[in-house]
Amino acid sequence: MAPQIEVPQTVEWQGKQVPVWSMSTIDYGLLLSQDPAEVEKVVKACLEEGYFYLSLQNVDGRRMLGDQQDLLKLMHRFFESPIEQKNEFGLISSHLGYEPVGSRTGAFGPGTKDGYEMLKVSRDEIQRGSPKVPSPVKNSGDLSVLENNIGSCNTICKVILSALSTGMGLNGASRFENSHRNDRPSATTLSMMHYLPEEITGTNKRGHQKHTDISSLTLLFSEQWGLQVRPPGTCGAREMGFVAPKPGCAFVHVGDSLRFASGMKFNSCIHRVVPFDPTEHRYSIAYFLRAEDDTMFQDSEGRFITAGQWHDEKFKAFTDPWQWQAMAPKSMILGGMKEDGADDPEPTEPSKVPSPVVKPTELTSVAVNA
Ligand SMILES: O=C(O)CCC(=O)C(=O)O
Ligand SMILES: [Fe+2]
Numbered sequence: 001m002a003p004q005i006e007v008p009q010t011v012e013w014q015g016k017q018v019p020v021w022s023m024s025t026i027d028y029g030l031l032l033s034q035d036p037a038e039v040e041k042v043v044k045a046c047l048e049e050g051y052f053y054l055s056l057q058n059v060d061g062r063r064m065l066g067d068q069q070d071l072l073k074l075m076h077r078f079f080e081s082p083i084e085q086k087n088e089f090g091l092i093s094s095h096l097g098y099e100p101v102g103s104r105t106g107a108f109g110p111g112t113k114d115g116y117e118m119l120k121v122s123r124d125e126i127q128r129g130s131p132k133v134p135s136p137v138k139n140s141g142d143l144s145v146l147e148n149n150i151g152s153c154n155t156i157c158k159v160i161l162s163a164l165s166t167g168m169g170l171n172g173a174s175r176f177e178n179s180h181r182n183d184r185p186s187a188t189t190l191s192m193m194h195y196l197p198e199e200i201t202g203t204n205k206r207g208h209q210k211h212t213d214i215s216s217l218t219l220l221f222s223e224q225w226g227l228q229v230r231p232p233g234t235c236g237a238r239e240m241g242f243v244a245p246k247p248g249c250a251f252v253h254v255g256d257s258l259r260f261a262s263g264m265k266f267n268s269c270i271h272r273v274v275p276f277d278p279t280e281h282r283y284s285i286a287y288f289l290r291a292e293d294d295t296m297f298q299d300s301e302g303r304f305i306t307a308g309q310w311h312d313e314k315f316k317a318f319t320d321p322w323q324w325q326a327m328a329p330k331s332m333i334l335g336g337m338k339e340d341g342a343d344d345p346e347p348t349e350p351s352k353v354p355s356p357v358v359k360p361t362e363l364t365s366v367a368v369n370a
Pocket of ligand 2 (some may be wrong): 211212271319
């Protein structure tokens with residue numbers, strides 16, 4: 001049979017054609033029953049790319065999609081509230097509380113600031129039944145929405161972890177689930193993000209800096225464009241490209257902790273968020289499943305470090321001014337993942353509104369017989 005060469009779809013952004021990377025779609029229903037072929041497929045996606053779509057369009061997953069729609073409504077109401085109410089407690093701890101726009105480095109690197117505000121709710125606090133959330137989202141209906149989302153996301157992540165353990169031949173205490181037990185303290189968190197339009201933030205506060213996540217697994221939901229990933233590999237042409245929002249699916253990616261726990265076999269995903277349409281408000285939801293604080297692993301520098309320490313060090317690097325970030329080892333922000341090829345150049349016309357050349361619904365990967 002002739003070899004298959006995949007031609008990436010592209011989308012126009014800032015006056016040039018940028019790839020839209022294709023990726024595997026894993027079926028949550030099949031994973032739930034540990035279907036051997038689906039287990040093999042998810043392991044392959046983590047070993048080769050470090051990311052995949054998870055289809056939730058089945059009887060078990062649709063529940064989660066409904067929870068997520070309720071959360072979007074809550075987010076709209078929260079982010080429209082006055083800043084004094086949103087910032088009532090500030091950032092209580094690194095994985096819990098409110099961060100205003102411009103707290104970190106932005107999508108375009110040193111000297112820029114991020115363009116999003118964020119509310120994080122800790123899973124441990126929800127489990128204890130006493131989450132410290134700002135007053136606009138403190139009534140019992142809101143707390144149920146937060147709890148339902150955290151519960152659903154946690155279940156989904158555990159199903160994925162379990163499939164990965166099975167696929168990697170892990171047994172007993174060495175299975176990944178065993179370092180993600182619900183009753184042990186962790187920095188697992190539900191993060192709600194609102195990216196503001198450029199006319200509010202100005203051109204110096206845009207997007208979300210390039211990084212790998214601290215987490216073991218990240219479950220990401222956004223109906224809007226903006227997320228970019230850099231596929232791993234040795235081909236220099238593999239640049240940052242967009243992840244097309246796929247209806248009914250979450251985007252799942254491997255973070256540093258699971259990469260370390262897999263002995264560097266899994267790739268963690270280098271990603272950032274850019275202002276795809278600088279005039280729009282963008283909303284995204286990320287569930288960061290993190291390992292128990294005491295979990296010990298070897299990081300990309302070969303240091304023995306606990307998940308809690310890695311979280312604290314990397315969180316500090318995320319929030320440090322860019323001059324300090326530049327002095328931190330590169331293995332911190334990118335979790336030791338190597339980059340191939342060059343980033344896209346600094347934008348010259350930041351306010352230009354890009355338009356997709358392909359509509360999201362038309363996006364499919366194209367296979368060409370060579
Ligand atoms: O907003 C997004 O789509 C991604 C956010 C992200 O990468 C993060 O919070 O770590
Ligand atoms: Fe991230």
